[in-house]
Structures are given as C-alpha cells and as structure tokens.
Amino acid sequence: MKLNTIEDAKLEGKRVLIRVDFNVPLKDGVVTDDTRIVAALPTVKHILGKKGTSLVVMTHLGRPKGQKNMEFSLAPVARRFEELLGSPVKLASDVIGSQVKEDVASLKPGEVLLLENVRFYKEEEANDPAFAKELASFGDIYVNDAFGTAHRAHASTEGVAHFLPAYAGYLIEKEVRFMAPLLENPAHPFVAIIGGAKVSSKITVLESLLKTVDTIVIGGGMAYTFLKVQGREIGGSLFEPDYIGTAESFLKKAEDKGVKVILPVDYVCASEFSETAVPVYVDAPDVPADMMSLDIGPKTTQLIIDAISTAKSVVWNGPMGVFEFEAFAKGTLAVAQALAASSAVTVVGGGDSVAAINKFGLADKISHVSTGGGASLEFLEGKELPGIVALEAK
Helix, strand or coil: HHHHEECCCCCCCCEEEEEECCCCEECCEECCCCCCHHHHHHHHHHCCCCCCCCCEECCCCCCCCCCHHCCCCCCCCHHHHHHHHHCCCCCCCCCCHHHHHHCCCCCCCCCCCCCCCHHHCHHHHHHHHHHHHHHHHHEEEECCHHHHHCCCCCCCCCCHHHHHHHCHHHHHHHHHHHHHHHHHCCCCEEEECCCCCCCCHHHHHHHCCCCCCCCEEEECCCCCHHHCCCCCCCCCCCCCHHHHHHHHHHHHHHHHHEEEEEECCHHHHHHHCCCCCCCEEEEECCCCCEEEEEEHHHHHHHHHHHHHHHCCCEECCCCCCCCCCCCCHHHHHHHHHHHHCCEEEEEEECCHHHHCCCCCCCCHHEECCCHHHHHHHHHCCCCCCHHHHEEEEC
C-alpha cells in the first residue's frame, strides 16, 4: 500500500485543509486527555513550517447527530490546541457559510483556523458531495491525519479527497507503515494476541490474521466460547452460544493451516462480577460451576510470555481479563510488560488495549500504539478504509 504523504506535497504558499481527530474527552469545559491533539502536532507543525502556508482544520467532537448543539462545540478544544501549538488558533463560528468563507479568505501565512464541529451537519456523515465540495473550497491541498475516523466514508474524511489533491499526514502514514505489513508480509514468527469480551466482535480479525500469523493467543471473555468447544467447563464465564459453531470452525481452520492457538489453561475467578470480588486462583482446565473467570492465571500468562519471547512481530488487540478491576488486571499487565520488553515489532490497537498500555505507563516501549480503535480493528480485519483508500498513490 503506497500512500501520497505530505512529504510528496508542494505546500509552500498554499492554504492547507486538514482533517484531524480531536474527538477528545472533556469535563467542565476542559480537555482531560489531549493525546489525540498531541499526536497531530508533528503534521500541523510541518505544514506551518513551510513558507507562506496557512491552515484550516476540521474535526468532529462527540455525537451531535447533525444538529448545532453547542454542548459539542470545539471551543475547549481550540483553547487546548492553541496552548499545545504555541501560536493562536481562531475558532470559526460555523462549519460552512459566508462568515466562514470570509474567515478562510482572510487567513495570513502561518495562521490557523479551526472549523466548528463538522458533525453539526448531517451532510458530514452522509458524505454529501455538495457539503464536501464546500469544505474543499477552503483549501488548495487536503491532508488527512485522522486515522481514528478513516474507516468512515464521511465528507471530511473521504468526500473532500475527490475535489483536492489528497495526502496522508505523518500519523496516518505511521499507522499504515506498521499495520499493513501484519496483513501482507510480517516478520516471522508472528504472534497475534486477541482478547476482549465477545467472539462476535473479533472473529473477523481472527480469520483475517490466519493468513499470516504463526501463533494466536485468545484471551478475555471471548476465550470461554472457544473453551466450551473443547469440552471445558466454564462456570458462569462469558459465553456466546450462537457462536459455538463459528468458534469450532475457526479452531479447525487454524489446525489445517498449522497455526498454534493458545487458550487459557488456568484462571483467576470470582463468585460475582464486581470490583470488590475476592479473586480465587483455579489451577485446573475447568472453571468451577459457581464461579466465573475474570482473568488468566499464571500458567496461561507464562505460555503467552514464552510465545512473545521468540516472536519477531506481535499485534495485541483486546485485554486478557477485566483489567479495570485491580484484582483481575495481572494477566493484562503481564502481557503489556512482555511486549514492552520484547525486541519484536510490537503493535497495539483497539481502545481497551491502548488504555491498558497507557494505564501501565508502557506506551513508549511499544513500537506502535494505534490511535484508532474501530479503524485499527477494521484494518486488521483486512477491510478497505475509505479515508485511507482516498490517499493511495494512483
């Protein structure tokens, strides 16, 4: 996959229209986590560093459902963006319209205008061509650096690219550089660690990875449906009876392809799903009938660590247990620490896995931590992401 990137663009003297992902959490009108804003700064600064460039910035925030709901105004985001950038950021009063056109036309070199929330208009999510064309009129060049929304064919992520020369920012370029080889030509041995709650949300990822992976670790709540297929007792653990056939079919495919599948062999259980539940270690292949498993045990953890220790490529998507509860976070923590210590190319994607890596303070020890939850999942599923396809070199 070859993208047109900002390194290929002639930016000097141009007004650049950029789509970023500043969909950040707020509390009392203040940004509480500015990770996504910080992640876009290298691209923003590169553009503004070119002689005579100005910048028009687009993003969404929350789910205003196509209405101008000022609860979702970008005003707090503009303030934090300005602080981090170290230069003024003007917030437009709207997304399109005559006043916005005036604001854009008056931009001087080095100046930044942030449009209001693009999802104030239902035409954004509908990828309305007229709306996309009006957005495109604000720039000479389009740059997309919003990987987190690249799986959506929206006006600001895909539609605009039909009207302007389109390029990937550094963040999207990095995402593709690390993620694409996992599906095309990874360094072997390649280990995939897939966790999370449900088989239904991850089965497409598992089947896609079968094409290139050597070992698949299945953890989290989804593991117990696979264990049930193997005749194990799972007590009150999470279970999707409708996916028994799917799980059985997957295990057969893995066996046919010679892919090793690691499932839990011991557990940390509790009698109830609660943060205050007392953890009980079960050193057996079956979960007691009056208990539910909320984490993997030390023997399973060691199997995963051993697999990581010999790997050249590792992707991790989904926690091993209920890591939000301190008593059931050890399995997820151990996997995170093993990845941090590994010399392999390590890629972590998916909201909960990224949250775990950040919670344990290990993000800087991972080769690549993806910024896109749904987008990274769909990428691993082998799906085409509209926002990425629009940036491919023709």
